[in-house]
Amino acid sequence: MQKERVHSAKQRDPLVQSVEKVLVFVKANRQRVVLGLSGVLLALVLFTGIGLYHQKLDRDASMAFHLLKMDFQDLVESEGRDAALTQWLEAAPSRLEKISSRVSSAPLLWYAGLAFEAGDFDSASRWYGRAAKGFSMGSSLKNTAWCGQGLALEQQGNLNDAALLYEKIRGSDSVVKRYEATFHLASIKETRGEISLAKGLYREILDGAAASHYQNISKEKVAGL
DSSP states (O other), rough: HHHHHHHHHHHHHHHHHHHHHHHHHOOOTTHHHHHHHHHHHHHHHHHHHHHHHHHHHHHHHHHHHHHHHHHHHHHHHHOOHHHHHHHHHSSSHHHHSSGGGGGGGGHHHHHHHHHHHHHHHHHHHHHHHHHHTTTTTTTTHHHHHHHHHHHHHTTTOHHHHHHOOOHHHHHHSSSHHHHHHHHHHHHHHTTTOOOOHHHHHHHHHHHOOOOOHHHHHHHHHHHOO
């Protein structure tokens, strides 16, 4: 029995020694240890505070954007769609500056759509382009912004830059706007007289697994080329 107790004591010795060493170190370096712990605690407090602050900014910005759209809808109901678009787009630059940059891509995307509807393709192209920069690669919203910008550029006669944007959408991980981008790219190829390339793109839409109204249009296009 005595041998077992001695053996057990020896097994505990390394742990006891380690604890003793830590206690000795803390005692000898009490000020440094206290400062270190205080620094860690302060960092945790700051990290938590910054996170909560950014969450508040996001909530406030989202609420501001929601109220902004409600104001626009109220104006549409009282003044009519055309008058609302005119008034809203005139005030767009100053309104956009008041919205937090953390979510500026969403308002920009929305305003770009209003500008396109109003026929202001220059503003639509610029705002779609700025909005696209705020969305991550492969996201559906980035594809939406790129496609909108491409359509606006086409309206301005800038087919080269529009085609580049459609190619980006086709190479994206997201399938959103892929058929639409492919169709418009095919139309550009057709306009340029690149008939074989246009046919290939139209057929790509026809062979797509997902149903799309662009399939019916592409079928007519292929038959007519």
